[in-house]
Amino acid sequence: MVQLRTLSTRPPESLRELLRTIASEGAPAARELAGSFLAMEGSEEYRSMLSSAEKATRLWSSASPAGEISTTSTFQLAELVSEVSTIYLMVDEEQLTVDAGFLRVMVGCVIDALTRGKHLPRPKHEVLLLLDEAAALGSLEPLERGVV
Structure with a gap:
């Protein structure tokens, strides 16, 4: 997420150059996506997408706590x-509303990892996922379906 934020908040010319590089040298799916972004450049939709990316990744700014702890691992x-x-993800009760986005991403990543691992040989100890104040996460469809 920090990387996405860093890339999406580049100055316009730098972002354009990055998209051109991806469109010519990236993996096929990345080339296609970069090409479509370049084709939209300057349009209201393009500006809206960049604005949405900026707002959605604000929490992951490299200077923020979420950005600092997720940069490397x-x-x-x-x-x-x-x-x-x-793993302990601890947030002060007063910060639950502010940090809900961070918690949603982290819990979603954990659920994805557990789902991907369900076809691996069974570990000696089963995975136990305890969520207190889960309502603060909002709707997480995999949790609602009990996928894991």
Whole structure:
């Protein structure tokens, strides 16, 4: 998310050059997407998408707490399935509303990792996911369906 924010808040010429590079050298899906962004450049839709990306990733600014703790990591979420691990995501009760976006992304990433790992050999200990104040996360469809 920090990387997305960094890329989407580049100055216009720098973003344009990045999109051109991706459109000519990226993987096929990335080339297609970059090409469509370049084709929209200057349109109201393009400006709206950049504005939405800026607002949605504000929490992940490199100077913010979420940006600082997620810039680098030695931990892989897949380890939750392959070995005994513990993760604590703790937010002051007064900050729940402010940090709900961060929590949604992190819990969503954990759920995705657990879902991807469900076809791996069963670990010695089952994964236990405890969520207190889950209502603060808002609607998370995988949780509602009980996917994991």
